[in-house]
Amino acid sequence: MSVEVATVPTTAGDTSTGFEASIAPLMQPLLAYFARRVLPRDESADCLSETLIVLWRKRASLPSTENELRAFAFGVAKGVLANHVRGRVRQTALGDRVRDEVRVSAPSVVDTDVRDSLAALAPKDRELVQLIVWDGFGVAEAGALLGIRPGAARTRYSRAKEKLRVTLAETND
Amino acid sequence: MNIEDQLRHNDPARDLDVSDDSLAWMLRAATQAPAPRRAPRRRVWLAGGLVAALALTVSSPAIADGVRYLAQTGWFGNPNPPGAGGPFDAGDSTEQDDSEWIDIMSDDYVDYAASVFPSYISLPAQYDEDAFARATSLWRQGNVSDSLDGAPGAIMQNTGIVRGFETDARCAWIKEWNDAPDGSTRQDAAIDVLLEAAHWDATVSTDGGGIVDMYVTQAENARDGKVGRISMEECTGLVDAGVLQ
Numbered sequence: 001m002s003v004e005v006a007t008v009p010t011t012a013g014d015t016s017t018g019f020e021a022s023i024a025p026l027m028q029p030l031l032a033y034f035a036r037r038v039l040p041r042d043e044s045a046d047c048l049s050e051t052l053i054v055l056w057r058k059r060a061s062l063p064s065t066e067n068e069l070r071a072f073a074f075g076v077a078k079g080v081l082a083n084h085v086r087g088r089v090r091q092t093a094l095g096d097r098v099r100d101e102v103r104v105s106a107p108s109v110v111d112t113d114v115r116d117s118l119a120a121l122a123p124k125d126r127e128l129v130q131l132i133v134w135d136g137f138g139v140a141e142a143g144a145l146l147g148i149r150p151g152a153a154r155t156r157y158s159r160a161k162e163k164l165r166v167t168l169a170e171t172n173d
Numbered sequence: 174m175n176i177e178d179q180l181r182h183n184d185p186a187r188d189l190d191v192s193d194d195s196l197a198w199m200l201r202a203a204t205q206a207p208a209p210r211r212a213p214r215r216r217v218w219l220a221g222g223l224v225a226a227l228a229l230t231v232s233s234p235a236i237a238d239g240v241r242y243l244a245q246t247g248w249f250g251n252p253n254p255p256g257a258g259g260p261f262d263a264g265d266s267t268e269q270d271d272s273e274w275i276d277i278m279s280d281d282y283v284d285y286a287a288s289v290f291p292s293y294i295s296l297p298a299q300y301d302e303d304a305f306a307r308a309t310s311l312w313r314q315g316n317v318s319d320s321l322d323g324a325p326g327a328i329m330q331n332t333g334i335v336r337g338f339e340t341d342a343r344c345a346w347i348k349e350w351n352d353a354p355d356g357s358t359r360q361d362a363a364i365d366v367l368l369e370a371a372h373w374d375a376t377v378s379t380d381g382g383g384i385v386d387m388y389v390t391q392a393e394n395a396r397d398g399k400v401g402r403i404s405m406e407e408c409t410g411l412v413d414a415g416v417l418q
Contacts, residue, residue, distance in 0.1 A: 028196065031189065031191060036186045040387075042381075052199065101191040115404050118180065119406060133177050161177070
């Protein structure tokens with residue numbers, strides 16, 4: 001799924017109102033992005049709040065189209081996620097309310113064979129698949145986020161899906 | 174069902190239910206938040222000038238147990254309480270306890286970490302305990318090193334190191350259970366340890382809510398045959414690094 005190009009309501013950097021209007025549509029997708037990748041899951045709220053703070057600090061230079069802003073925001077989120085893995089995302093009061101809701105939000109029941117097959121992919125291929133299938137990016141967009149050219153992204157995505165099919169078939173035999 | 178549909182069906186965020194109101198509140202609050210402090214959260218601190226500051230401000234610690242390591246800073250708990258001044262801005266420190274801060278980038282960090290591998294942690298038979306402790310410590314040190322961004326040092330509380338070992342050992346037992354034949358004594362042994370591991374000291378003491386319960390449920394589901402494999406999602410770093418056998 002890709003997002004239509006459209007003009008952001010106001011220049012994000014102008015005012016807090018303009019910033020909020022620009023970022024609001026990205027809140028659920030960004031939270032979901034972290035919830036898919038962060039353990040314990042409630043810490044996804046802290047990752048989201050850290051992402052917002054970074055975006056707010058960069059408000060003067062935010063892209064002006066929805067597509068570009070989305071890619072930019074997820075690029076920031078990718079960096080915050082890396083910091084979370086390294087233990088560098090702080091728990092702050094900003095995340096309290098959302099953290100509580102994430103905590104009581106029941107995790108989805110998952111098929112561990114599917115999840116483990118995904119985990120068995122090379123890290124970059126795994127992230128490519130997740131960005132496309134779970135986060136709704138187009139293949140080229142997801143590739144751009146990972147620093148992969150569109151043609152190579154298509155090849156890697158196709159190869160990754162085939163590997164998933166084979167692994168799952170072997171598991172089910 | 175094609176592979177993409179299977180993946181979508183297994184989206185961990187599929188049932189995520191957070192209100193737009195709460196997200197709007199967070200978004201508004203973010204625009205009013207003070208500039209973030211640079212100190213990272215919890216047990217790991219990355220601080221410019223840290224190592225030099227340590228050398229200048231901490232006198233040679235007393236040798237209590239015979240062997241001391243350069244990695245040991247001699248600092249316990251909050252190294253710079255709010256308002257006390259000093260090389261850190263630790264006013265919002267959320268460290269877990271009063272355990273010692275350890276210099277992760279010290280040359281003898283791996284030796285130190287291996288020396289505090291808890292005796293209550295058991296490993297599957299194919300692992301040598303000391304080799305496992307060193308391999309996982311080296312892997313963790315590498316992760317921190319990658320994140321320094323020019324800062325000269327990083328410290329972590331001892332409890333964080335022990336918690337890391339507990340997580341790593343749990344991964345070894347999960348892999349053991351997944352690899353063993355169904356219903357085998359190997360699987361039984363692995364489940365026994367995984368149930369016990371949910372209550373290991375550092376796992377319990379650092380549980381901000383629900384972690385122990387999550388591990389217990391995970392092990393019970395495996396024991397009761399509700400899952401064919403235990404997810405190794407928390408272990409991908411160790412798997413990618415080739416530490417797990």
